[in-house]
Amino acid sequence: MNNLNKFLLFTFLFVVLNTWAQGTPSSVLQTKFQKEKKLDSLMQILHAENLKENRENYDLNVLLSEQNSSFNGINQQIQKAKVILKEGIDYKGFTSELALLIEWKEKCVKGIINDKSKIQTVRELTTTSILLNELLKRTNFQLQQISVNNQALSGIQRRIDSMAISKVFYQIPIQEVPKKNYYQQMALMTKDLSFANQNLKNAIDSIQKLEVKGNKFKFDLESDIALVNFARKELNLKMKSGISDVVESKEAYLSLVENFKHSFVKGYLLFVFYVANQSGILGLLVFFIIGLTFYLRVIRSKYKEVNLFGNLKYPVHALNYPLLSAILIMISIFQFFLPSPPFVFMAFLWIICGIALTIILKKAENKYWYWIWIAFFILNNIVFQDNLLLLYSQNEARFIAFLSLIGIILGLFIFSNRKKTGKEITEKSLRVGLIIFIVFEFIALILILFNNYNLGKILMANGYFTIFIVYQLRWAYRISNDILNLSLYFSKSEEDLEKDPNNELNAEKNLKVSGFTYALFAVGWYVLISRNSYSFQNFTEPIIESIYQKRQFGEFTFSFDNLFLFFFILFMSGLSTRIVSFLTTESNSNGSSAKKSGLGSWLLLIRIAIITLGVLIAFISIGIPMDKIALMISALSVGIGFGLQNVINNLVSGLIIAFEKPINLDDIVEVGGNMGKMKSIGIRSSVITTWDGADVIIPNGDLLSQHLVNWTMGSNRRRFEIDLGVAYGSDLNQVKTIITNVLMEHELILKNPTPMVWVTKFGESSIDFVIKYWVPHFNFGNDVRNDIIIAIDIAFKINGIEIPFPQQDVHIQSNIGIDTEGDTKETEN
Incomplete structure (x- = not known):
């Protein structure tokens, strides 16, 4: 008998006994009272059993709910771990890459830290320093990825372990069906948990070992960077003292072929790592080049739409070569924002920029200055290749002296012809750049002859780079100014256009360069030729660090580079x-x-x-x-x-x-x-x-x-009216026919709706008509009105129909006798 039946039985007995007690004597009532006490006791026992049973059911439901939730939670974490492990964590890839990084690092420092050469070159130390820094950036990036993976797996492991030690998992349900389900879930979870724990442990151990190895390599890199920078400092002091840095021993140096192979490997590695580490800003450079190219094409199409492009006397190099102009301008701007670019990468950008400028200058300069640019561009390309050689060789030293001599001869030739027609040096920046070029090449030749290789090579290369930078910045500024003026021309008002009736833009006016701009050019030139030098980096590194340093302002963290961004x-x-x-x-x-x-x-x-x-x-x-x-x-x-x-x-x-x-x-x-x-x-x-x-x-x-x-929201069609009057006595039907014919003959008057001519009233001086017609566009209304009035006037004159003007008859009445005598008398007096 279940609890509900028991409860109903006892309730029924209680009601029956209570009813019977109401008509029973007192002696019998006492007996009944004792029976009622027994009944109360039985009811209390029944309630206690019900409470216990309900509480057990409630506890069981709570336990099952918590166990199901815990099983689901731990299964989710196990599945998440399985997915991550199946997708694979690229720590094995970093293992192989780390081995390559270690090998490349050893090659980089060879001859500088290991097996130290008798002569150190500025290019070798600078390239090695930049390459080691790029290797360090790559290592930091990989270590950051490994750390993220390690934290993700360790977090999953901690969550699984914390959930696995919960007491909920180890409470067995009392009832048979929940107990069987519990055993099944526990068996599956134990199997999956064992598998997941083992795999997670192996993965975490591998990642941690790799992280330790990567951090050790990172510390070695930082140590080597410090040693290379110390060598750069010593060489910088040696160059400033003017001491010869060439050892008179032929066995101390590599051959030109060996020098080329060594330099090529380092240059290639440096180029690849720099492009990989700076992919963000390089992608932005490509995006701006594409955007500016599209913008210039739109401007060109606008000028062609208004038939001005072919008649422009303004320089249109930007419109003729939109892609090349965009490359020249954007590279000229972005080269200042590239973080510590190696020379091999800058040479790559400068060659692209030089090719674009060569094509533009073919139509922009006269033949003399175009061939002067060609000569400098070819020599600059040779200097680019020579500057990529990192180690000293006697043949290269002789070649540097030869390039300096060629530069001196070319510079003096241009300077001596500066006053001849067509060969004038009109640009102040080019004149100053040419003087700097000649001075640098002359000093470089003397230094090479006195065995001061490093400083001589630096001055020779920077002399040629000076001419290239002057051309690059000058034409980038000029074309940018042209683009601005060509764009602003479309925003001119009609009053401004009246001042320029031939649609010509004044080119000479836009070529003026302010003193402030020349100062910016000078600063830009200095930054481009010296930013990889030890002195420049030693000066700018504290400033750059302060810009990128994180600062705390309350709960807000910021840096100056973020503010600039x-x-x-x-x-x-x-x-x-x-x-x-x-x-x-x-x-x-x-x-x-x-x-x-x-x-x-x-x-x-x-x-x-x-x-x-x-x-x-x-x-x-x-x-x-x-x-x-x-x-x-x-x-x-x-x-x-x-x-x-x-x-x-x-x-x-x-x-x-x-x-x-x-x-x-x-x-x-x-x-x-x-x-x-x-x-x-x-x-x-x-x-x-x-x-x-x-x-x-x-x-x-x-x-x-x-x-x-x-007026033009729903449709551009509009109706116009003309009021007209003809003289009394005119043939009204003829008038109406003449007006209708004039309206139907005009090509801008719509035939549907049909034009209407109505006689409206008898006026004071005329019989009035109203003419209503539709035109296809609001703008045509006044022109059509003008044509219709003229045509109607001509037609009326031909047909003898008069258009009267307002007339009034004025009747003057006067009494001649009034005040005549008075006026006469007054006159006589």
């Missing part, structure tokens, strides 16, 4: 909106531009999206998390809501205009008594150009709150 992203987002606005314009024949009505107010949304995305990326780049950004925005919104209500109203109205599109660019609108064409739709305000030429700036809130009339 923050403002750079904001600047680029603002510039991007202007570029997008420019690229979405259509060029008119008069040189002005108008927005494409196809984009319309969607352009506003695009600009808002770019700015919003730029602001979010800027805040994220500086290290501010999204929850903090949301908190800042919510805090600012309160103050903005109270203090900038009108501004916010206009901003929101701008968004409403962008989405609902009640107006579009180039629409003919009328608002607040101002009628004209929509010139722009901004975030806060919009601009209407009236027929008088004035630009009326109207807040977006006013556009929505006032009665806005859009």
Whole structure:
């Protein structure tokens, strides 16, 4: 009998006994009372049993729920570990790469730290220092990946272990069915747990061993870098003292072929590692080259649309060679932001830049200066190859002296012909660069002759690099200035265009270079030729470290490079909106531009999206998390809501205009008594150009709150009216026929709807007509009105129909006798 049946039985007996007791004598009642006490005792026993049974059921359910949750949790962690182990952690790849790094490191320091040579060269020490730093960057990157993998697996192992020691797993359910399920789950979990623990342990042990080995190699690298830098310091002091650094022993040096092989291996390794470590900024360089190329092609298409491209007297090198111009400009800019670029990589960029400049100069310079550039470019390429040789050889020293002598002869030849027609040195930067080149080559020749190899090679190479840098920066600046002026030409007003009726841009005016720009050129030249030298790096390293150093401001961590990145992203987002606005314009024949009505107010949304995305990326780049950004925005919104209500109203109205599109660019609108064409739709305000030429700036809130009339929203077709009167006595049917024929003959008047001619009333001086007709576009209305009035006037004159002018009959009544005598008397007196 279950508990419910027992409870019902006892309840029934209690009711029966209680009913029977109400009609029973007292002696019997006492007996009944004793029976009731026994009944209460039985009820208490029953309740206790029910409570115990319910509590056991509850405990069992709680246990089963916790066990199921724990089993599921530990199974998830085991499956996660299996997935990670199946996908594979590339610690084996780093093992093989680490072996290569160790081998390459030993080759790098050979002759500098191990088996030290009798002569150390600046190029060898500088290349070795940069290569070791690139190896260190690669090692740090791999160690960081290994550390992340180690932490991920160790975290999974800790979570599995912490869950496996839970007491929940070791409580066996009492009931048979849950007990069987528990045994099955426990068996499966034990098997999987054993497998996962073993694999995780093996993986973690391998990673930790590799991490220890990688850290040891990292410490060795740092030690070698310190030793190489010390050698660079000693050699730098030796060069400053002017002591000869060539040992008079032929057995101390490699042959030219051995020197080339040694230099090629180091240069190749350095190039590959630098490209791999700086893939981000190099990808950005390629992106900007592609973007500028596309921009220049758009500008060229705009000039072709308005038939100005073929007649431009302004230099159009950028439009003729958009890709080459983009390569020249972007490499000239990005070369200053590359972190410690090795010479082998800079030589690669300079050769690409030189090829682009050679093609551009073929049409930009006269033959004399073009061949001068060709000569310098060929010599620079030879110097590039020579500068890649890292070790000393006597044949190379003689070759350096030969290059210095060739440079002196070429420089003196150009300088002596500077006053001849067509050979003038008009650029101040080129004149100064040529003098520096001649001085450097002369000193280099003397140093090589006196066995000062390192300083002589540095001056020889830097002399040639000076001419190359002068050409590169000069033409990059010139073409950038041309691009700016060619772009701004489309934003000129009609008044500015009237000052330039032949659509010619003044080239000489745009070639002026300020003193500040020359100073920037000088600083840029010094940075490019000396930034890999020990003195320059010794001076700039503390500054660079302070820029990249993390600083704490309350809970916020920042560095100056992040701040620079923050403002750079904001600047680029603002510039991007202007570029997008420019690229979405259509060029008119008069040189002005108008927005494409196809984009319309969607352009506003695009600009808002770019700015919003730029602001979010800027805040994220500086290290501010999204929850903090949301908190800042919510805090600012309160103050903005109270203090900038009108501004916010206009901003929101701008968004409403962008989405609902009640107006579009180039629409003919009328608002607040101002009628004209929509010139722009901004975030806060919009601009209407009236027929008088004035630009009326109207807040977006006013556009929505006032009665806005859009004449071209639904259709560009518009109806126009002309009021006309003919003299009394004219044949009205003939008049109506003449007007109808004139209307039907005009090609811009739509035939559907049909033009209408109505006689409206008898006027004071004429019988009045009204003419109503439709034109395909609002802009044609006044021109068509002009043509119709002239044609009607001619037709009326031919048919003898008079158009009367207003007439009035004036009747003057006068009494001659009034005041005549008085006037006569007054006259007589």
